[in-house]
Amino acid sequence: MPLFHTEDQAMLAETASGFMADEGNIAKQLRHWRDRDCPDGFGHALWKQMAEMGFTGMLLDEEDGGLGMGHVEAGIVLEEIGRNLTPSPFLTSSVLAATALKHGSSDMKGRYLPGLIEGESVFAVAIDETAKHKPSRITTKAEKSGNGFKLSGSKSFVIQGASSDMIVVAARTSGADDDDEGITLFAVPKDAAGMEQNPVRLVDSSVASHITFDGVELDGDAVIGEVDGGRDVLNAVLSAGRLGAAAEGVGVARGAMDMTIDYLKQRKQFGKLIGEFQGLQHRASHLYSEVEIARAAVIKAQQLADAGAESADLMTSVAKAKVAKAASLAVREGVQMHGGIGMTDEYDIGLYMKRDRALSEFLGDAYFHANRVAEMSGY
């Protein structure tokens, strides 16, 4: 399988790029909802349109009403989302939650998938419990009670939690805090009694919840997959999410880079276009190289994951870490090369910097994944 898009994928890319540029652009979406202080941080109308485009269920199996597409295809949509800084439930609902729901009972699928596919529903995923990503430690407890469970504990950094109809929660049904085994995933409806959300606006204008579960009663059919066997599902969700975040990060990096390169060709100082200064030329060329390398790492990881290759997990962490580094360089160079106006809210480059921060932190930053690469490599 060559490391570039097939014709079908190239067509999808063209469609997605056109759609996001027209409907998902910064003025129409990010700034529009941000400046109105929208409590969701995204627009439901666009979510419906994405459904009409067939994006919302692209990762779902065809028998479940999805398109049965893979990480490469989801990544194509996400790169355009990143390039346009388009706020939407796609990553959390159509990638993370959808990956979890694929492991749900047919009954559960019937309950949630149609709404997702039609762009009616929004789902969130609650994994982290502290400020840094650490899925190895799950302390939120789900104790047997009747033929159901009682959920107690707290989660943080739950993106779009307050906008969601259902939240996938990773909880501990047995074992100690750091055990691999004993994890169970639950589908918790938004109105579940005892669940309290504290939504906070983030630097990139998205909204994330701190959630506390105070003895939330759940039926047995809220369980996703096997009781105590949730670690594999969780890992699948994490991999899909990390691949998705990496793909979106490539879009953020390329968007910031392209607008910066354009600026180098317009802005004059000392009677010269600043793009004529070799100091900036070399830095821009270095930046281009780093972003290209990150792109390659992402498509490689996507293909390995879609092929179910053993090395997919390692390459996913490589991609997530490399993208975080390259995108961070892109936004930092972007703001610096824009100079003063780069610091103004009026210009978009700062928005890229803000989104990059939040996206890199999501599901593990460059340090987390570099460390993971070392551990997986046995050192």
Added chain:
Amino acid sequence: MPLFHTEDQAMLAETASGFMADEGNIAKQLRHWRDRDCPDGFGHALWKQMAEMGFTGMLLDEEDGGLGMGHVEAGIVLEEIGRNLTPSPFLTSSVLAATALKHGSSDMKGRYLPGLIEGESVFAVAIDETAKHKPSRITTKAEKSGNGFKLSGSKSFVIQGASSDMIVVAARTSGADDDDEGITLFAVPKDAAGMEQNPVRLVDSSVASHITFDGVELDGDAVIGEVDGGRDVLNAVLSAGRLGAAAEGVGVARGAMDMTIDYLKQRKQFGKLIGEFQGLQHRASHLYSEVEIARAAVIKAQQLADAGAESADLMTSVAKAKVAKAASLAVREGVQMHGGIGMTDEYDIGLYMKRDRALSEFLGDAYFHANRVAEMSGY
């Protein structure tokens, strides 16, 4: 105490700089001995001259025939040594061994110091036992035998060991390998039975020994300082050595930088002096900044050490690490900016790269000392 040289120190710097440029320059010393494959890797005549200059005993107390000078002064000589890549026993004999001998009995001082001060004797210090610096672990054993000791084990990276009349050896007289207590320093004469040296030439043309001790019999008067109380002496030796190596590293960095800046002003490409290219200008300016910062860290650490300040140890590791980073940048940029001729043995810039490598590794590289800074800072 202002962070620059006093008038006396400035005068010493002038003297040292003139002397090293005339007598210790690359052609007269490093290349001369290297091309003759000299087993010492340095010249004894220069060592005598350094004695006449009063350098050899500068750190020793006046009542011991020394000049009672401090780390700042030793650093002044070492920076010139670094700038000229002058091979000499100064760092190992006059800084490391001398610091150890200051803790010796008056009898021991009488035995060794005159030879050092007159430039007749050369001393080495044996601390490391593996390829990476790790003074916390001392496994070489010294067992009581009669009214003396029996030394068994091995040491590596003993600079100028085979050229030395006496070797200061850190050995374990009690406790476990990683214990802080239970260390004793011994002055082992070169002809001690059971000591076997395997000298190897290093990348910078210096010579270091792998030494094995096979039940080497030592009298009680070979002990430096207190039995089992050697850790403090060892730490003093390490601090002096690290400060010295850092000072020499600044000289290496500045020497490499200066010759590179000169080259930028002479070499033409594409009809322009390469120093006119902004890409190189900015890198050169960045390099200059890093080297200046390293210099400041070194004099700060030297002054704190001379004042016996508590923070001296932390700042010493900061200085050693910062110099390693700045000097490495200086030699890498130096070779790259010289282009092809920088790769030829005929040009000196490569010699700076080689010396920097060996010097950074000596008594802990940038990673070791950065980690030490973190540990001392409690994280």
Added chain:
Amino acid sequence: MSDIETFRAETKAWLEANCPPEMRQPIRDDSDVYWGGKNATFKNDAQKAWFEACVAKGYTVPSWPKEYGGAGLNAAEAKVLRQEMSRMGARSPLDSFGIWMLGPALLKFGTEGQKQKFLNEIARGQVRWCQGYSEPGSGSDLVSLQTHGEDKGDHWVVNGQKVWTSYADKADWIFCLVRTDKDNKYQGITFTLIDMSTEGCSTKPIKLISGNSPFCETFLDNVKVPKSYGEDIPAQVGEINRGWDVAKYLLGHEREMISGMGGSERTAAIGASMKRLTGKTGDDIDPVLRAELAMFDVDALAFTAMGEKFMDEMKAGKGHPAQPNMMKYTGTELNKRRHELMMSVGGSRSLEWESEETSGGKPSRNWLRTKANSIEGGTSEIMLNVISKRILDLPGA
């Protein structure tokens, strides 16, 4: 006891007696800083008392001559005062661009009349000044200045627009660069003092990515500027058309000031405090991030040493005059890196923009704010050019 030791004792005593406990608390936000000016109000009595005590003693500008509102301290005494103030955590009684920028320019280039009037007003916090250098389209490149002053005999008519004028919306007067000779790139600029209450002078705050608006656009629309504000008080500093010399001097001075912050908290080691932070949040620092912190701390502590070294050299009249440019470059880049790392340690919590727990998104807003460090007061690229030219003497730099 040596004179300086006597001075230290006296100073200690005076500070103990005059600096209220509230004024020894660390500054929490802008409202804790007193900037002076016509419309200034005190946050509380302590702030007022501390300010007035310092004015009376000349300690708002300790090293300025007494006749201009200062205390006439020499370098050694000034250092002692700084040391004792920081030792007890005393706040600065008055911050102002008058003290930091216009003052030094007047002390070097001003007429006696200008010094008497303006320096005293600054020292007493009566007038708040702002700086008008940059213009749209001329960031680091001051020579392409457009703002024009037309000579009308006894006055100028000034037209143009300035950007990045700090707190111009709160300032009473502005010192700005005005082109008074179109045919002369460098020698056609005049360093002009303008009363912002004059008709035609207006300001508009610029919203930054941090969400704050410390800067303004300032519009000069047919502003009538008298050539003299009284006996021996010309409206320009230095000669007409020689404003470039004043600006150059000031830029250098400004960089010294910024670089002088070398020793301050903003570049000190962070590893230990980050460890404490994660101790609270229940996170542990990832080993790779810990390594980055260690490498940063090495750089930060080494840079702090250079800041100290440079200050000592300055006082002794040593040190390369372009050194501040190098410190400006390295110090600001270091500070940006510092906040990147702090954000990483803080994790998702540090991403919050409005939460109480982060007192309104301090970590992320401060992080974004630092991005301007390497742009304002001369970009890092300009600093590198200056090092290439004035220190390394590279060809064509």
Added chain:
Amino acid sequence: MSDIETFRAETKAWLEANCPPEMRQPIRDDSDVYWGGKNATFKNDAQKAWFEACVAKGYTVPSWPKEYGGAGLNAAEAKVLRQEMSRMGARSPLDSFGIWMLGPALLKFGTEGQKQKFLNEIARGQVRWCQGYSEPGSGSDLVSLQTHGEDKGDHWVVNGQKVWTSYADKADWIFCLVRTDKDNKYQGITFTLIDMSTEGCSTKPIKLISGNSPFCETFLDNVKVPKSYGEDIPAQVGEINRGWDVAKYLLGHEREMISGMGGSERTAAIGASMKRLTGKTGDDIDPVLRAELAMFDVDALAFTAMGEKFMDEMKAGKGHPAQPNMMKYTGTELNKRRHELMMSVGGSRSLEWESEETSGGKPSRNWLRTKANSIEGGTSEIMLNVISKRILDLPGA
């Protein structure tokens, strides 16, 4: 079974049958590499047998046409052969600059006569070629070429000096750039083929900081070069005074080659192997160094993916033509970093220059060797210029 699968099966079988076990061992030193040429000798029978089998099969230059000594494989088949050879660890039967550089130039610009003669000689390892581009004073700047060829009707008289001619002391022929029109910067250079046994042609090895001498200075002192080596075999490739086109094409090709090494060991992850190394020496990897290794492995594995991606794009005729420049830049910088880290892990042992334990100072000599990676075949600075110009289309680049 598809054609390609059939081919794979046949290839496997042929390799099994013809590649001796000794030739499946990793290369230990230069003597394990067969370069061919008039004075070439085989290290052992296995090397000879493997070489001769490949010559007979056309596998010294698998994708060259059969009539020129190749096997005429298409891209897919060539890839299969590469895969199967690396799978069994088969060594390259013949290394030569003729294969890597002159060959491609002749295939594109050569006459039929030149192809028949020179390509066959190269494929059969009969003639060993070296390259003569750089001159003292012209490193990356080929246009300032001094070596001059004077037109004497039926021959040239060439005078000048070349540097960085790889293994010139072992080569039979040299292809070099000669100025044949002084008034014409670019269009006055001829790509000339010279028999090094000609009188006036001499070489002097250059000692490198690694202690090795893979390069020479080559002196051309009134060397008489016939304009033709026979029917349809001119002494120059391409037209006279059009050698620049050939050189440009070759440089691009060379960079592709170098960048093509993306997937190879030289840029792969190193953390795991370093861990094993320290396991042997009894050291443990310092936590900060471990973090650097982790960050490196991320970059290395990502770069490897780009190497693969680029190769796939090339085969599909996609991919930016200037991409090899970017890969040359990133790949060589990565490799330098890799060896810096390996030296750090190796510690004092890796500093040894002549010891047996390091088989003659391999770690340090290899480390020093890598410093040339970002200089030879176009410096990193040149690569960055090319990216700025040809990919980013920056003004004045």
